[in-house]
Amino acid sequence: MLDWIALERRAGVSAWRSAATYIAALVVAIALSLGVVVAAGVPTGALFEELIVQVFLAPAGLARTLTAATPMMLAALAATLCLRLKLKGSC
């Protein structure tokens, strides 16, 4: 049915292109996320204070973020080891 669309694997992806793609994806993702938060009812003016200052810059918030990040790092390490083996599932 959709035989007029074809996918071709690119021969090689340069490092800069790969990095640029990653950064562009993050920028788009952050913009989308901010849109979601604003749509959920958070005033635009409070975004910087709530998402940046209170989470990453204020000492208490930074400590909370580091505490929350601790088990996540280990869980991500577990996932990384399994994903590198091309395994799926909640390894």
Added chain:
Amino acid sequence: MGAILATTVALYDIGGPLRLPLMLLAGALGGALWIALPAILKLRFGVSEVIVTLLSSNIAFLFLQHLLFGPFGDTTHNFPTSPVFDGLEKLPQLSFGDTHLGLIIALVALALIGLATHRMRFGFAARFAVDNPRAAEALGFNTTRVMLTSILIGGAMAGLAGAVIVTGTEHRLTQAVGLNMTFNGIIIAALARNLPLLIPIVAFFIAGLSVASQSLKVFYGVSEGIVLIIQGSILLTLVTFQFATTYRVTFQSRRLA
């Protein structure tokens, strides 16, 4: 399962003064043992790891509930939690807010595994075993052993995460231990492109989202689910961009097709 075994060590007062390291060790051991069955089924019989791990996660959760409503339950109240751990069974706090020794443990684990996967024979063998198992076998690598070791270390890290939660943050076993941790782990791993050294940065960012969600919930009545939506959008965007970098979409005319 790591959290359960760590709590077992605490509740049965095993290990005397070495109880805390023993709890962490038990946590890692619990995670490794729990992943061993799906790993063996996959490597020996080719059984789908997706199905087995999904089912085994459910079993682990039901087992946790059984323990919390039964032998591990705190009889002083009606909530399904274990009794609070003694001081000896809690990870020492660092001198910065609520941060604890678990942070250092996690960073050391990341550094060691990063070193093993990128700079040592083990990491090379693991990559080779995945990319070209026949050639790896022909060159003398035991691919099954390499993969099994890698999976068991992964399980141990997941178990250690559970042990760090109960010893460092919750100080008791609860039903919510490890809630969303699998999803978070996969997202962080994907965003970090499976590079251990990038994990702390991405984990810090994702943890920030999680912390922000609590504040947004309290002050603006925003649902905690919004964080899952954000994480999902980030992952989806990244995967889409990676797809676009890897493949080129070509449109052929109908006549040619």
